[in-house]
Amino acid sequence: MNLNATLIIEVLSFLILLGLLVKFLYRPVLGVLDKRADEIRQKNRQIQESLSRAEDQRLKAEEILAESKNEALQIRERISLDAEELRHKIINQAKEEADKVLSSCREEIFRETQKLKEKIKDEAVDLSIKAAEQILRREFSPKDQKRLIEELTEDIK
Numbered sequence: 001m002n003l004n005a006t007l008i009i010e011v012l013s014f015l016i017l018l019g020l021l022v023k024f025l026y027r028p029v030l031g032v033l034d035k036r037a038d039e040i041r042q043k044n045r046q047i048q049e050s051l052s053r054a055e056d057q058r059l060k061a062e063e064i065l066a067e068s069k070n071e072a073l074q075i076r077e078r079i080s081l082d083a084e085e086l087r088h089k090i091i092n093q094a095k096e097e098a099d100k101v102l103s104s105c106r107e108e109i110f111r112e113t114q115k116l117k118e119k120i121k122d123e124a125v126d127l128s129i130k131a132a133e134q135i136l137r138r139e140f141s142p143k144d145q146k147r148l149i150e151e152l153t154e155d156i157k
Contacts, residue, residue: 128152 129149 125153 129152133149
């Protein structure tokens with residue numbers, strides 16, 4: 001019976017120790033572990049939320065970047081078109097100015113040519129008159145000379 005009493009005492013001691021361990025060690029450790037698990041879950045939720053916000057911000061940044069690229073392309077096209085238009089305008093203005101200068105030069109050349117023709121004509125008339133006078137003085141009488149000069153003058157005009 002001794003063995004049975006020792007066994008009972010040992011079993012009772014074990015159960016008391018087990019009860020004390022459960023009450024003072026197991027439950028507080030479970031509480032700490034549950035608390036730690038809750039903290040980890042909460043941190044995971046926060047991380048997931050942060051990742052979700054970061055993904056949203058990345059998507060928004062990509063949209064803004066795409067819009068910026070489109071705007072840059074549109075601005076580039078506008079600038080290119082404006083530059084082309086300005087180039088044509090400058091070329092047309094240069095052509096117009098060149099045409100004006102050319103026209104002005106042609107008019108000036110025509111006027112100068114007319115002046116020179118008139119001057120040559122006047123000089124030719126003067127020379128013809130002088131030559132005719134000299135010839136007529138030698139061969140004609142003053143009356144014949146006058147008549148011949150008038151006829152020559154009328155023929156030249």
